[in-house]
Amino acid sequence: MSRFLIVVPPLTGHLTPLRPVAARLAARGHHVVWAGMGPWLRERLGPTAEVHDCVPASFTVGEREPGLRGLAALRFLVEDFLLPLATAMLPGLRAAIVRHRPDVVVADQQAWAGAYAAAEAGLPWATSASTSAELLDPYPPALHDWLSGCLAAIAHPRPVADPRLSPHLILAFTTPELTGPAIAAPASVRWVGPAPQDDPGAWTPPWPARRPLVLVTLGTQSTETGARFLRACAEALAARPELHAVIVDPGGVVGPCPENIHVTPWVPQQAVLKRAGLVICHAGHNTVTESLWHGRPLVVAPIRDDQMIVAGQVVSAGAGVRLRFAHATAAHIGAAVDTIHSDPGYAHAAARIRTAFHAAGGADEAVTHLESLARSTTLIPEATR
Numbered sequence: 001m002s003r004f005l006i007v008v009p010p011l012t013g014h015l016t017p018l019r020p021v022a023a024r025l026a027a028r029g030h031h032v033v034w035a036g037m038g039p040w041l042r043e044r045l046g047p048t049a050e051v052h053d054c055v056p057a058s059f060t061v062g063e064r065e066p067g068l069r070g071l072a073a074l075r076f077l078v079e080d081f082l083l084p085l086a087t088a089m090l091p092g093l094r095a096a097i098v099r100h101r102p103d104v105v106v107a108d109q110q111a112w113a114g115a116y117a118a119a120e121a122g123l124p125w126a127t128s129a130s131t132s133a134e135l136l137d138p139y140p141p142a143l144h145d146w147l148s149g150c151l152a153a154i155a156h157p158r159p160v161a162d163p164r165l166s167p168h169l170i171l172a173f174t175t176p177e178l179t180g181p182a183i184a185a186p187a188s189v190r191w192v193g194p195a196p197q198d199d200p201g202a203w204t205p206p207w208p209a210r211r212p213l214v215l216v217t218l219g220t221q222s223t224e225t226g227a228r229f230l231r232a233c234a235e236a237l238a239a240r241p242e243l244h245a246v247i248v249d250p251g252g253v254v255g256p257c258p259e260n261i262h263v264t265p266w267v268p269q270q271a272v273l274k275r276a277g278l279v280i281c282h283a284g285h286n287t288v289t290e291s292l293w294h295g296r297p298l299v300v301a302p303i304r305d306d307q308m309i310v311a312g313q314v315v316s317a318g319a320g321v322r323l324r325f326a327h328a329t330a331a332h333i334g335a336a337v338d339t340i341h342s343d344p345g346y347a348h349a350a351a352r353i354r355t356a357f358h359a360a361g362g363a364d365e366a367v368t369h370l371e372s373l374a375r376s377t378t379l380i381p382e383a384t385r
Helices: 018-027 038-045 070-100 112-121 141-152 227-238 269-273 285-293 307-316 330-342 344-360 362-376
Strands: 003-007 031-036 051-053 104-108 125-129 169-172 189-191 213-217 244-248 261-264 278-281 298-300 320-322
Touching (some): 003 018, 003 112, 018 031, 018 362, 031 070, 038 051, 051 070, 070 141, 104 112, 104 362, 112 125, 125 362, 189 362, 227 330, 278 285, 278 330, 285 307, 285 344, 298 307, 298 330, 307 320, 320 330, 330 344
Parallel strands (some): 003 104, 104 125, 125 169, 169 189, 213 244, 213 278, 244 261, 278 298
């Protein structure tokens, strides 16, 4: 059997699709080691996971201002988080490779150090594309040149064309039915579709009678920025008593609501999506793909980063309506909900994507590609084993 070193940044959405992949690898007898911010990983993976801490305890990241948007938000993400994180992780990843002797390194597309450490050791590496935003090269030339300059600033002895895009294997947890035509995608992309959790959890609706259900969530990174939008959603849905709504409100910002709205700090999202008919969200890649895995159309209000691109994919695919996060009122949100409920075309588009997602294979297909990569070659020098 083979050894896999999985490298992730401390971002929940980037860990999510790799957890079922790691579980399948282990079930098939492979040895799996996680690498990243040790305490953060252990808290989420539990005591049985083998974790190699690659991030020094001294590593810190400044707080991103809640109102940061557009290019300013991207600059913060790259220059103040991803670039320092890659530099901080490299020494620990070199040590992890020597200690654990992996046959393949699986690096999240924002864990750049994984690609550099694998290349230095002569190892094949795979990219985990936890978001599809960068697969089709969405940036204009000036922005592309700036990003290339940032990547070149990471000191590494062996050149890597782009640590976000492995030439050996890119696992894309989506399909072209959502992203659009994949003509410009790298040849190493494999469209495996979403990899939902094996145990979706259980959820019991708080209402005795069933009405059409709307799920409202802004993911795990938008607590401080989402207060106004969540309250506007509550107002819009309160005006529609024929609907039930679940609003995920980890910051406790929504306030009292009528009986048709259930406000909670957390839900088992997959379990709720089984019952929902519509999702209102920030266009985070995991939330969008999980919703479409269940065939649920969306109202998307992107906040920053890749969410703008993912929201565009949803609209282009016909599976949802887009709103402006900073300007959407209760009237705008209510109109978007009414539009989707009155036009069956949105549900039909979501069902088409659901069919493609299920056919793609998910975690099992990802493991098949990883096993093939492990068998194809072992480039790591014997002296480092």
